[in-house]
Amino acid sequence: MASIGPYSFEPQPSGRGRHRAPDPDPDGPVRRPPEPAPGPPAEPRWDGPSWDEPAAPGRDESAGPRWDETAEQAVPPVRADRPPEPTGYAAPPAPAPVPAEAVPVPAPPVDPPAAPPESGKPRAGRNLPAAIGVGVGLGVVVLASLFLWRPAFLGVVAVGVVVGTWETVRAFGRAAEPEKRTRPPLVPLLVGAVAMQGLAWFGGLEALTIGLVFTLTAVLIWRLADGPPGFRRDVTSAALIAAYVPFLAGFGTLLARPEDGAERIVAALAMVVLSDTGGYAVGVFLGRHKMAPRISPGKSWEGFAGSVVTTAIGGAVLLLLLFHVPVWWGALFGVAVSLASVLGDLVESMIKRDLGIKDMGHLLPGHGGVMDRLDSILFAVPVSFALLSVLAPAAG
Structure with missing residues (x-):
């Protein structure tokens, strides 16, 4: 140990050892580092081959890219023979399948019991007492106008045609689907409807046809004021209404023109009533096979047969009594008018189904x-006019 004056010192080794902590007391207690807290085991990590596993031949990819290549070029390709590295996240186990016997099956819904039919409601769904009362009242008005003062029948036809035209125009405007609604000009149709009946009464069939032409012309001119939108649809529906209601009704006016016009109207309307009544009665009690379920669900082939048979018998008897026509020709007249009557009913039902409405109006309970009520008559009177012109020509 060297000393300098009163001071003395011992040389220390050079380097890091000069700052090392003094050795612990060999006789003291042994201090150990604290044990880690218990927890989930650490996930295994794979940092390459272990010390006892030789590395794959080639360069060490863990050393990063070389100085002369980019990072993209240094990424090793995925080898098909090497399994993917574990991510440390395991997929949840799939749920065990539930046997079909353990799945509860809901019971099918039970339909409520059907309500018993009302005692006062007819099987055909029509208010029969009201229908009979209205039908009898209309028949009395028609017969009174024919036999008391025959020109009054022209007024009855004109009123019926005006109301029928108004109902049809209104039905076209209130169709269930907006794209099917049209706006036929009402004023020219009403004026033309009345004019056609007067022309038929005073001028005959040629004048009736001219009245239809002038009505269609008036419709075209009147519709120009409303502009282009919907022009074709409105004019087409107006032409259908003019030909369907007032023009066909004009044949009823032509039937009433001769001196025996009252008998001709009675023969035509009687066939329509017999066809409707016979078909209704047979269809209600015996109807099983639907005739046209998409057009008129209430009609059946059994009811149609009842209409034909009833009008054949009625036509044979009535034309023999009124015009002395042979029985076979009278039966043919009744069958033809019955077919036209049923066809007219189906056409009107088709129009209502297309428009999505139930009835054309609510004026007649x-x-x-x-x-x-006019649907069957409108098709029956042209057939009656044509057949009676051959079977029982009018004098003069």
């Missing part, structure tokens, strides 16, 4: 609207 038990019947619906006026058009719901």
